[in-house]
Amino acid sequence: MKRPHIQIGPAGSGGLGNLEGVKKAHELGFDAMEVEFTYGVQISNNDAKAIGKLAKALNILLSVHCPYYVNLASFEPCKIVQSKKRILLSSERAHYLGARYVVFHAGFYQSRSEGETYMMVKKEIKDMLRTIKKKKWDIALAPETTGKKSQFGSLDELLRLAGETGCELCVDFAHILGREGRINYRNVFKKLKNIKHIHAHFSGIEYTKKGERRHLITGTKELKLLLGHVVKSKVDITIINESPDPIGDCLKTKDILNSLCKKSSFRI
Numbered sequence: 332m333k334r335p336h337i338q339i340g341p342a343g344s345g346g347l348g349n350l351e352g353v354k355k356a357h358e359l360g361f362d363a364m365e366v367e368f369t370y371g372v373q374i375s376n377n378d379a380k381a382i383g384k385l386a387k388a389l390n391i392l393l394s395v396h397c398p399y400y401v402n403l404a405s406f407e408p409c410k411i412v413q414s415k416k417r418i419l420l421s422s423e424r425a426h427y428l429g430a431r432y433v434v435f436h437a438g439f440y441q442s443r444s445e446g447e448t449y450m451m452v453k454k455e456i457k458d459m460l461r462t463i464k465k466k467k468w469d470i471a472l473a474p475e476t477t478g479k480k481s482q483f484g485s486l487d488e489l490l491r492l493a494g495e496t497g498c499e500l501c502v503d504f505a506h507i508l509g510r511e512g513r514i515n516y517r518n519v520f521k522k523l524k525n526i527k528h529i530h531a532h533f534s535g536i537e538y539t540k541k542g543e544r545r546h547l548i549t550g551t552k553e554l555k556l557l558l559g560h561v562v563k564s565k566v567d568i569t570i571i572n573e574s575p576d577p578i579g580d581c582l583k584t585k586d587i588l589n590s591l592c593k594k595s596s597f598r599i
């Protein structure tokens with residue numbers, strides 16, 4: 332079965348566990364689901380294989396979100412080692428899940444300059460990519476655009492990182508808004524035009540001058556704005572919803588998308 336160009340799915344299983352979550356995503360007509368290891372990698376390779384098999388049968392595209400406790404630019408070398416272990420463990424599970432994108436927040440600037448932080452993150456990503464290649468895990472490391480100004484991960488930083496290391500990226504549009512205080516979708520999609528498939532996150536967001544404070548239910552207006560640009564730019568994209576109600580908001584996303592596509596005669 333041919334996949335749609337715009338794939339929608341929730342972050343996590345809504346508390347159902349991954350197997351039931353995949354079934355639910357299928358029942359509700361979604362295309363994707365992100366497996367959350369945000370508080371630790373709690374499944375085995377065998378569990379991952381079983382979940383991956385079901386997802387493949389039901390045509391649900393899986394991705395993985397690594398634990399939050401990651402800082403590839405820490406001042407403490409042992410924290411960098413631990414961070415890489417968490418990302419690599421998530422990568423191994425992703426391989427058995429049949430999930431391509433392994434999403435993580437790469438780190439914090441602390442007192443370092445942006446340039447210095449970039450070089451540190453780049454070195455560790457290259458090192459992890461060597462391990463992934465050696466282990467033959469069929470996955471893509473995808474550092475995510477971050478919502479706080481104290482976090483490494485502007486869109487420009489991540490595009491440069493992808494160009495220089497061979498990693499990919501996860502574009503969280505809500506985080507770009509939180510970080511920058513505004514988002515110009517036309518510019519964002521222009522910057523992404525050479526990316527074959529965009530792995531993205533979306534939700535509503537509350538933010539201050541320092542950036543993201545928390546994720547919110549996704550507003551209809553915000554969804555229409557994003558999806559309008561997605562349809563217009565004809566990109567190949569997966570949009571994972573990370574709001575406090577990802578399943579409800581995916582249903583809303585699908586509805587809006589269907590009516591937009593009817594209007595523009597764009598086939599998804």
Ligand SMILES: [Zn+2]
Pocket residue numbers: 475503506532533573
């Ligand atoms: Zn995100």
